[in-house]
């Protein structure tokens with residue numbers, strides 16, 4: 001397993017590794033040294049899954065010590081790609097030494113070049129939605145409309161949102177754009193795997209298979225059925241002090257760093273809901289702590305009912321706590337699945353292109369969430385945020401009841417006996433057939 005150096009990618013690769021280890025597979029998991037600490041509690045089969053730390057070389061343009069996307073603002077991702085590509089010698093050596101049957105990768109488009117001469121099969125595992133893959137199939141100049149044959153009219157970008165995909169024509173590594181990286185990685189593999197399910201994205205998955213002439217294997221959502229580690233005492237005790245379903249939890253994923261002004265608008269929105277809240281964010285641009293960025297008098301005013309935290313929390317375990325009633329997030333693909341599995345009301349504030357598409361899937365197709373209204377710059381007012389939250393938390397709200405009902409049906413399906421395991425069984429069978437195919 002060789003995932004992109006970002007928590008939102010490393011985590012689902014590890015969840016899938018657990019499922020394959022359960023079936024008896026032995027897995028070498030390649031990752032930056034620093035990420036081991038963050039991930040090891042998710043490794044449920046340490047006898048079968050071995051972490052191989054990679055030394056991430058320093059690249060000019062990156063702060064010293066950068067190893068994962070969580071260490072840097074999104075606009076520096078290009079340099080992290082350069083660093084990942086420069087681990088190629090280390091990766092190649094491990095592959096030669098281990099001689100696995102398969103290598104699974106996402107951003108490392110050069111894996112097929114390394115593996116094919118050794119007779120090793122490769123699977124490109126996408127941990128973003130099929131919609132996000134499908135929409136960037138065409139080169140950037142044509143991005144103002146979805147590609148020909150794109151099979152959805154609701155899971156699309158609208159007007160100015162198209163700008164969120166301009167990055168695809170930008171350099172993403174030395175001498176390669178994001179688009180070239182994504183396409184080369186797709187064209188070179190033996191099969192494409194997607195962390196999705198037919199119930200949600202069948203047409204989009206089929207579309208991708210047709211475009212690339214490759215088999216598409218779906219893994220399903222691949223989430224642990226239950227959380228294994230107890231919630232940190234600090235949060236368990238704080239949350240225990242509130243009524244069931246009353247607290248609003250907000251987490252913006254592992255990467256997003258807000259402007260200070262945006263962060264202030266966000267927390268003021270939480271304050272004006274009048275509800276208890278736990279907001280987890282990275283310190284904004286230009287601040288070294290979250291506390292120094294908060295609006296004046298804010299901490300005093302929300303004391304006892306609101307916390308804004310600048311560190312890492314156990315998101316899965318927090319979502320499981322009975323006091324949490326609403327989850328405000330950016331709809332990164334990891335958080336999208338985790339929110340669907342939870343029984344919280346869902347409020348979405350997407351930021352990146354794929355997050356906007358995931359949001360459309362959740363808010364418009366499945367109708368399990370509400371999307372906060374945003375302006376041309378992609379940002380929102382405290383009133384819009386506060387109204388969206390109050391709208392889904394109010395017991396008498398029609399929208400609130402509608403999304404609660406729809407969400408509960410999807411949760412029931414996703415959590416139903418055999419749903420996730422049958423995807424894994426099928427995926428494993430697909431792998432075995434691919435291995436037999438000379």
Ligand SMILES: O=c1ccn([C@@H]2O[C@H](COP(=O)(O)OP(=O)(O)O[C@H]3OC[C@@H](O)[C@H](O)[C@H]3O)[C@@H](O)[C@H]2O)c(=O)[nH]1
Pocket residue numbers: 006007008009011127128129251252253254255256280311312313314315316331332333334335336338352354355
């Ligand atoms: O404090 C935290 C923050 C996050 N997390 C976990 O980190 C993961 C974050 O994944 P998300 O997909 O939600 O967000 P990321 O910012 O990492 O997403 C990135 O990769 C996936 C893409 O879909 C997103 O667009 C991209 O931003 C989740 O599994 C979440 O549970 C924590 O456990 N604790």
